[in-house]
Amino acid sequence: MISRYSRKELTQIWSEENKYKIWLDVEIAAAQAMEKLGYIPRGVSVAVKKKGKINVKRIHAIESKVKHDVIAFLTSITERAGIKARYLHQGMTSSDVLDTSFNIQLVQSGKILLKDIDQILNVLRKQAKKYKFTPCVGRSHGIHAEPLTFGLKLASFYEEFKRNKKRLISAIDEISTCAISGAVGTFANINPNVEKHVAKKLSLKVEPISTQIIPRDRHAFYFSVLGIIAGSVERVATEVRHLQRTEVYEIQEYFSKKQKGSSAMPHKKNPILSENLTGLSRMVRSYVIPALENISLWHERDISHSSVERNIGPDANITLDFALVRLTDILKNMIVYPKKMAFNLNITKGTIFSQELMLELTKSGLSREKSYRIVQSHAKKCIAQNLNLFEVVKKDNLITNKIPLNKLKKIFNYSSHFKNINLIFNRVFK
Numbered sequence: 001m002i003s004r005y006s007r008k009e010l011t012q013i014w015s016e017e018n019k020y021k022i023w024l025d026v027e028i029a030a031a032q033a034m035e036k037l038g039y040i041p042r043g044v045s046v047a048v049k050k051k052g053k054i055n056v057k058r059i060h061a062i063e064s065k066v067k068h069d070v071i072a073f074l075t076s077i078t079e080r081a082g083i084k085a086r087y088l089h090q091g092m093t094s095s096d097v098l099d100t101s102f103n104i105q106l107v108q109s110g111k112i113l114l115k116d117i118d119q120i121l122n123v124l125r126k127q128a129k130k131y132k133f134t135p136c137v138g139r140s141h142g143i144h145a146e147p148l149t150f151g152l153k154l155a156s157f158y159e160e161f162k163r164n165k166k167r168l169i170s171a172i173d174e175i176s177t178c179a180i181s182g183a184v185g186t187f188a189n190i191n192p193n194v195e196k197h198v199a200k201k202l203s204l205k206v207e208p209i210s211t212q213i214i215p216r217d218r219h220a221f222y223f224s225v226l227g228i229i230a231g232s233v234e235r236v237a238t239e240v241r242h243l244q245r246t247e248v249y250e251i252q253e254y255f256s257k258k259q260k261g262s263s264a265m266p267h268k269k270n271p272i273l274s275e276n277l278t279g280l281s282r283m284v285r286s287y288v289i290p291a292l293e294n295i296s297l298w299h300e301r302d303i304s305h306s307s308v309e310r311n312i313g314p315d316a317n318i319t320l321d322f323a324l325v326r327l328t329d330i331l332k333n334m335i336v337y338p339k340k341m342a343f344n345l346n347i348t349k350g351t352i353f354s355q356e357l358m359l360e361l362t363k364s365g366l367s368r369e370k371s372y373r374i375v376q377s378h379a380k381k382c383i384a385q386n387l388n389l390f391e392v393v394k395k396d397n398l399i400t401n402k403i404p405l406n407k408l409k410k411i412f413n414y415s416s417h418f419k420n421i422n423l424i425f426n427r428v429f430k
Contacts, residue, residue: 005280010321013108014314020054022101023073026198027088028052030096030180033197040087048088052081070094091190095301096180099214102309103175104202106222109317110172116324117165117229121158123331125429128154132425135414136250136341137352142242144348146355147417150250150341155428157236162428164229171225174218178202179210184300211300216291219309223291226316230284233323237277240330244271250341254333273330280323287312350389351379356411357393357403364402374398 003011012018031045055076063072070089078085089097132151137144180195181187187195199206207214243250253271255261261268290312294305345352354375361371378396382389390412393399400408 005322006318007322007325009112010109010318011314013105013112014318016056017054019101019105020056020059020073022104023070023097024048024052024054024077025104025202026097026100026180027074027077029198029201030092030194031088032201033191033194034087034090036197037191037193039191040090041084044084044087047084048077048081050081052077052085055080068094070097091182091188091194092180093183093212095213096182098306099210100178100180100198100202100204102313103177103204103214105313106175106219106317107172107204109321110168110175110222113226113229113317113321113324114165114168114172116321116328117161117168119328120161120324120331121165123328124154124158124161127151127331127334128158128425129429131336131338132421133418134336134338134341135345135418137345137347144344144352146352147345147414149418149421150336150338152421152424153239155425157232157239159428160232160235164225164232167225167228171222175222176204177207177214177218178204179207179214181207181210181212184212185210213297213301213305216294216297216305220288220291220295223312223316224288226320227285227288230281230320230323233320233327234278234281236327236331237274237281240274240334241271241278244269244274248340248344250337250344252335252337253330254335273326277323277327277330280319284316284320284323287316349382349387350412351382353389353412354379356416357389357399360403360407360411361399366402 028045028049031040031048034040035042035045058079059069059072059076062075063069066072066075074085074089077088128151130151131154132149134150135147136150136153138146138148178195178199179185180190180198181192182190195206198204240251240253242248244252252269253273255269260266261270261272290308294308297305358368358371358375361374362368366374374396375393378392379389381387382392390408394405394408403411
C-alpha cells in the first residue's frame with residue numbers, strides 16, 4: 001500500500017522484517033517441541049534464538065538463486081546460527097510456516113482494527129448524545145420524509161459499528177489457527193504434539209484438519225468482514241458528503257486556516273476526506289472477491305492463493321486501518337449547523353407532517369384511500385405554490401369538521417417524532 005494511505009502501526013506488521021521474525025518464532029517453537037519429544041538434539045532452539053538474526057537483504061539474495069523464500073530464509077538463519085540450525089524444519093513443509101505466520105499477521109492487524117473501531121464508537125457515542133435532540137429532517141430517496149434528530153442518525157452509525165466489532169472479533173477468532181502437519185497434512189514425518197506446542201506458544205488454536213494448507217474459507221471470512229466494515233465507513237462518509245452539499249450544508253468537515261479547497265475557486269470547501277474514504281472503501285471491498293476465489297484450490301494445495309494474499313494481506317488491512325482512523329478524525333472534528341438543520345426541516349412548510357394528518361383523518365372515520373388523496377392533494381399544492389400545509393388544511397371544511405383546530409395544531413409539531421428517542425438510545429447505548 002502506498003505511504004499516503006498507510007500508518008506505521010500496520011505497515012510494520014506487514015514489513016519483511018516482521019514477517020521473517022514470525023517465521024523464526026514458528027521455527028523456534030517447533031524446534032522446542034521436537035527437542036522435548038527427542039526428535040532433535042537439545043539446545044537447537046536456544047542456539048537459533050540467540051544467534052539466528054534476521055537479515056532481509058541476505059534472504060532476498062539467496063532467494064534470487066534458489067527461487068524459494070522459505071529455503072532462502074532457513075539458509076540465512078543457518079548461516080548466522082551455525083550447524084545446529086540444520087535441525088530446523090524437521091518434517092515440516094513450507095506451508096506450515098507460511099500459513100501459521102500469515103494468520104499471526106492477520107491477528108496482529110485485526111487487533112489494531114478493533115482498537116480503531118473502539119475509537120469510532122467512542123466518538124459516535126459522544127456526538128450522538130450531544131446532538132440527541134437536535135432536530136433535522138429525515139430523507140428517503142433523497143427527498144424530505146419526516147423529522148428525526150441528528151443524534152439519532154449518529155446512533156444508527158454507532159449500532160452498525162458495534163456489529164462490525166462483533167464481526168471482527170469473530171473473524172479474528174476464525175483465522176487464529178496453526179497448522180504444523182507436514183506435507184499433505186498427514187503428520188507422516190512430524191508428531192502432532194509439535195503442532196499443539198506451537199499453537200499454545202503463539203496463542204493460536206490447532207487447525208482440526210489441514211490439507212497441506214490451512215483452509216482458505218477462514219481467510220475469506222476475515223476479508224469479507226473487512227469488506228463489510230469498509231461498507232460501513234463509506235455509509236458514514238456518504239452521509240457527510242451529502243450533508244455538506246451547498247444546498248443542504250447541515251454539517252461540514254473541519255477546514256483548517258491555511259487549507260485550500262480548489263486550485264481555481266477560492267470559495268470552495270470540499271468534503272475531500274469523506275470522498276477519500278469512499279474511494280478507499282471501494283479498494284477494501286475489491287479484495288473480498290479474490291479472497292473468496294482462494295477457497296477453491298487444487299487437491300491438497302497449490303499456490304494460486306499465494307500471490308493474491310501477498311497483495312490483499314497488507315493492502316486490505318493497511319487501507320482499512322487508515323480509513324477507520326480518518327473517519328474517527330472526521331467525526332470528532334466535524335462542524336454541525338443546527339440552525340441550518342432547522343431551516344431545512346421547515347423548507348417544505350409542514351408537508352413533512354402529512355402522514356400524521358392522514359392517520360388522524362382515518363381515525364375520524366374516512367377510509368385510508370380517501371384520507372391519502374385529500375392530504376396528497378393539499379401537499380402537492382403546497383409544494384407547487386410554496387404554501388404552508390397547516391394554513392391550507394385549516395381552511396378545508398372537510399378536514400376541520402373531522403379534526404378540531406386544537407388537535408390539528410398538535411399534528412404540526414415535532415413532539416410525536418421525538419417521543420421515543422430515549423427508548424431508542426437506551427437500546428443502543430445500554
